Amino acid sequence: MASKIAFLASSAPVAQTARTALITRYGNYEPAEADVIVALGGDGFMLRTLHGTQDLPAPVYGMNRGTIGFLMNEYSESDLVDRLNAAEEEVINPLTMTAMDRDGVRHDALAINEVSLLRAGPQAAKLRISVDGRVRLAELVCDGALLATPAGSTAYNYSAHGPILPIGSDVLALTAIAAFRPRRWRGALLPKTAMVRFDVIEPEKRPVMADADSTSIDNIDWVEIRSExxxxxxxxxxxxxxxxxxxxxxQFA
Structure with missing residues (x-):
């Protein structure tokens, strides 16, 4: 029974207005004290909320006050408690990224949707891809590459022509972004347990950045990614x- 609700909202005026109306109607608790956290905004705000509350026991229920809202439910003010009590739970695991930059500094981050590597200069990136310690692609010339979870497979991965993954599947999508060579390489499906490593070839000439759910690291030397x-x-x-x-x-839209 959802009796203690914490309302969080993005900075968008429509989200802030919704939060004020819902608090007036249902009250408000701190996230650490709540039975459920209601996130008001778009998918980006939902990702930030999930990252920010991952150590709390309360599940997160999103209501769309943004644009796409793939991770959100429709907004409605009047029947919230009934909807929360009837809601169905999905459990997802993030990716963990370890990145080493060219100065020898290690960076760690989590990604619910994907970790992407992107060229940071005028020339295409050159990446070496290894899976579980074995080199699988000695050189990928591209604008970038990404590793996506099932939950994130409809986001950047799908825009890059990667596959949509069923939410319960124990696989990750490795997808090239504008691959030049190998010309027709579109990516791979990997087991969820795989450790994927990208080594940047010619990093001085062809700089690369890494991004984990909008946490960006510049001048990457190598990146290792796995499910957490x-x-x-x-x-x-x-x-x-x-x-x-x-x-x-x-897939049928």
Missing amino acids: PSISHRLLFDPGHGLEERLISE
Whole structure:
């Protein structure tokens, strides 16, 4: 029973207005004290909320006050408690990224959607890709590459022509971004347990940046990425509108 609700909102005026109206109607608790956290905004705000509350026991229920809202439910003020009590839970695991920059500084970050490597100069990037310690692609000439979770497979991954992954699948999508050579290489499906490493070839001439859910690291030397099963994000969706249904529907849109 959702009796203690924490309302969080993006800085957008429409989200702030919604938060004020909902607090007036239902009250408000601190996230650490709440039974459920309601996030008001778009998908970007939902990702920030999930990152910021990952150590709290309360699940997160999003209501769309942004644009796309793939991770959000429809906004409605009047029947919130009933919707929260009827909501279905999806549990997802993030990716963990370890990146070493050219100054020898290590950077660690988590990504719910994807970790992407992108060229940071006028020339195409050159990347070496290894999976579980074995070189699988000695040289990929490209604008970049990314590793996506099932939850993130409809985001940047899909825009880069990567596959949409069923939410319950134990696989990750490795997708090239504007690959030049190998000319027709589009990527690979990898087991969720895989450790993926990107080494930047000619980093001085062809600088590369890494991005994990908008945490950006410049001048990358190498990046290692794997799924992090020790961290679980709990999302709530209205019945019949969960991530699995959305991922299927997206393929027939």
